[in-house]
Amino acid sequence: MTQIDFIQSLHASTKRNYVERVTAHDKADCAAIAKQWGRDYWDGERHLGYGGYRYDGRWRQLAERMAAHYGLKPGMRILDVGCGKGFLLYEFTQAVPGIEVAGLDISAYGIENAKEEVKPFLRTGDARRLPYGDNEFDFVVSLGTLHNLPVEGVMEAVREIERVGKGPAKYIMVESYRNEREKANLLYWQLTCESFHRPESWAWLYAQAGYTGDYGFIYFE
Template sequence: MKEIDFMSALHKSTSRDYLARVNDIDYPKARAAKLAKQFGYEYWDGDRRICYGGYKYISGRWEKVARAIADYYPLPPQPRILDIGCGKGFFLYDLLKVIPDAQVQGVDISEYAIRNSKAEIRDYLQVGNAKKLPWPDNTFDLVVSITTLHNLYAQDLDLALREMERVGKKHKYLCVESYRNEEEKANLLYWQVTCEAFNTPDEWRWWFEQTNYSGDYSFIFFE
């Protein structure tokens, strides 16, 4: 298990007005969160004051992350790779540019995301829940979960971490939201609309130990 940062550069490329989001008149925080937690149109392609404001594929955006991950992990030929919380499949699509012979699969709780995923990758994606994955033990050479597991309540987070460990072989990587001080905690509370696991890095490591998660990890912070 190692902390390795694949994601902060991408995270920091987005500017955020924390106070504007939490004080919005049309979409006060409670309303925005209620809409976002349906993980439907409003979450992905609705108003930016709710969540993404239109989650579109941008050429090369995820390829940098995919290449960094592919370069780091020594994967076999035709590796089996799973993305837990795959959304519209953009990461997996760019990953196939880097590892063309990979056998990729993605799972996401959002029917809307799968239905509106990138057409070239859609056949490899399915609706499902991270707390109960439909694959046997040790199926995948690499399992990733990027900015997903912090959306789970404690009882489901416990199951999801154990499932991620179960279906993966040696290589696993996850990225979750976290905070290191009161300012970052406030910013996270202001910005997030679906987060349920508000943990410091040490608390996340506690979760990993409790669930026997042996993979790598990183955190994104709202500075």
């Protein structure tokens, strides 16, 4: 396993008012609504989730970097666990024409409102029980998803990601913290997170699950 930072700079480009997140609205009510994974979470008000999750091309550079790093080629198969509206998968099809994509997300709303070009390849489902065969994919990616599971669910999902991927070409990114300020900011900002760990604890969990891929984090600085 290797820790690789693909995403922190993109994450940090969005400005967040952490204190307002917990003072302007009832945080518990907002979290309960967000965890329904419906319209409010994706395209409702900002205090309920993304505040409008729309395609803007920001994932293209990430897809290109990952494709280059993992040597992705036409004809290979990619799975995105927690694909949302499929924006990253669409960018993979542009970065590597001829690549085959598949995506899974717990949100029916996200899939129903996915980018049309990849929508036929997406399905609703649970990361803990991936509906795919062993060694089916050349690359498996999961961004900002597994921290939404309790720790036992994290272990199940990581084992499933390991099972469906052919080799070490896998990448998992979750939210984490390196100090008390980042921990406080994460707790203020999150709506759906169930597992809160430092990077070294996440690495330990991955190792316990038999994970052989790479991993990374985003921090709320």
